[in-house]
């Protein structure tokens with residue numbers, strides 16, 4: 001919408017203003033190691049550091065908690081819910097995590113038939129402050145799935161570190177009001193030009209890094225056309241142990257289960273909990289029938305969900321944002337990009353070597369993540 | 371627009387008012403609901419047994435709007451065993467739904483409908499058959515083929531004579547192996563398809579039964595020259611939400627809970643693991 005400039009020193013003012021009026025969460029790069037997602041702590045506001053890339057954890061838990069109580073029955077008052085939308089803010093998320101929120105929105109908030117009122121309460125008034133990526137992980141590949149390392153819409157405020165200040169783009173009037181309040185002034189034109197340069201440089205690093213995984217067709221077409229031909233899944237999935245880490249850490253994975261617990265006086269409490277399609281029990285039916293009883297079927301299913309089932313249902317958008325978390329967290333050292341790229345390989349000899357679970361031997365030639 | 375405030379996870383109260391043993395392993399439960407529920411033929415519900423779990427079932431009573439509902443249940447595992455062993459008149463359970471598309475009956479109108487069922491699959495088919503009878507004038511013919519392991523395993527056998535007397539309707543039965551006193555057909559349900567006398571091009575098929583039966587029925591129909599887009603199979607998949615969200619019940623890109631449970635074979639035939 002509009003562009004402003006704030007000094008580096010005014011970041012704590014922005015955080016404090018948000019902290020005062022909302023329940024604030026952040027992705028924080030202060031301290032050692034990678035940026036981490038957590039609830040904001042007032043005393044740590046002065047030391048907050050804007051992350052150069054995405055956090056270790058996805059932020060989906062504030063919208064769709066690992067365990068959410070959804071009903072008590074029989075208790076008719078729980079049938080129609082009048083839940084107050086939560087006044088929350090998330091600070092410092094990158095474009096991939098913002099796209100992850102959109103993946104959830106389509107399922108839980110924008111469905112034509114069923115809307116999840118708990119999700120809506122968490123999401124409706126969420127104030128979002130995003131940040132441009134100024135650095136990348138070896139596992140980042142948003143550029144291969146239609147994304148880019150900066151958000152274009154869907155935020156209240158976006159921040160780009162430019163020279164010794166921040167270029168602020170506001171996406172909503174709420175965002176604009178807040179930024180004016182902390183004393184921002186309109187951004188000079190050349191700052192916007194500098195932002196373009198920074199963005200282009202990050203894109204070209206991403207493209208160079210992912211060039212080995214480029215395919216003539218995009219991943220959606222590749223996966224959709226390879227429904228029954230699964231050589232690459234067998235090859236690259238050979239070290240998968242069905243632990244489910246890749247799905248729990250993924251900003252685009254939303255599988256869940258419903259379970260009930262007895263309370264007192266004949267009342268039962270119902271909850272949704274995160275689940276994973278990588279577990280063998282996920283689709284098991286009575287009589288031990290299981291359409292995905294084999295590991296490789298579940299392994300392939302994950303790719304199919306992300307690049308075929310989801311885009312088929314939800315307007316062509318994949319359920320993968322290319323954040324690379326599944327690559328960094330796989331104990332089988334499986335690189336999703338290699339699996340996808342090799343769907344187009346004619347034979348196993350034309351594929352990347354199968355992953356090796358030994359540390360230090362990443363088969364795709366990528367070094368371990370920072 | 372769907373209602374933002376409606377709790378999609380909340381089960382309404384369903385009190386068991388009658389339990390009817392059908393076969394040694396199948397019972398029909400009649401429920402009185404705390405509010406009216408309206409469902410179309412082929413739609414299903416999630417039945418909550420408090421503290422034990424939820425499981426999906428297609429009502430076996432006539433479709434439409436009612437405060438009462440019947441579900442016919444085969445003993446098959448944790449929830450269904452508990453239902454058979456511990457749930458009786460007066461027990462309180464819960465129901466969510468209805469879910470799914472149900473049969474595309476508008477497509478069937480003006481044509482012959484061939485109904486092929488086996489085992490406990492007859493139960494969900496009963497709602498479908500009642501639905502067809504409600505609008506019998508709209509169909510050319512209704513041809514019903516049922517199979518069971520033994521004569522004792524047919525649920526609703528006492529209704530069969532009535533069904534066969536309905537206008538434009540015929541009903542043929544078979545049992546898997548010879549049985550003392552049984553003078554009818556013997557062999558799995560596909561034997562009844564060997565002697566089909568319907569106009570294949572003008573016939574839609576609906577089928578429900580164990581996965582293995584669905585598979586051989588489908589292969590047989592394809593052999594006979596049926597259009598895969600005229601075959602509707604009641605697909606069985608593990609379910610949890612029933613809402614097309616938890617992503618448990620898919621075949622290819624379809625959610626059986628949302629787009630089914632009766633799936634057009636033509637739509638799903640090219641995806642992996644259709645029949646397990």
Ligand SMILES: Cc1cc2nc3c(=O)[nH]c(=O)nc-3n(C[C@H](O)[C@H](O)[C@H](O)COP(=O)(O)OP(=O)(O)OC[C@H]3O[C@@H](n4cnc5c(N)ncnc54)[C@H](O)[C@@H]3O)c2cc1C
Nearest residue numbers: 285286425426427428443444447448449450607608609631
């Ligand atoms: C749309 C639909 C309609 C059905 N209609 C009928 C019917 O009218 N009559 C009937 O007897 N059976 C029907 N079934 C099958 C019935 O749902 C299963 O037999 C039942 O879920 C088994 O649960 P369980 O706890 O006894 O078995 P367990 O093996 O102990 O299963 C544990 C849990 O797994 C899930 N589960 C297991 N098997 C299935 C399955 N086949 N489908 C979905 N979820 C499963 C349930 O949530 C269950 O609580 C239907 C299934 C579907 C999908």
Ligand code: SF4
Nearest residue numbers: 240241243244246330
């Ligand atoms: S994290 Fe790796 S090993 Fe674990 S389920 Fe995912 S692909 Fe398999």
Ligand code: SF4
Nearest residue numbers: 250320321323324326
């Ligand atoms: S599949 Fe992997 S790369 Fe894609 S969004 Fe999920 S965690 Fe990120």
Ligand code: FES
Nearest residue numbers: 610612615617627
């Ligand atoms: S049962 Fe959850 S998506 Fe079908």
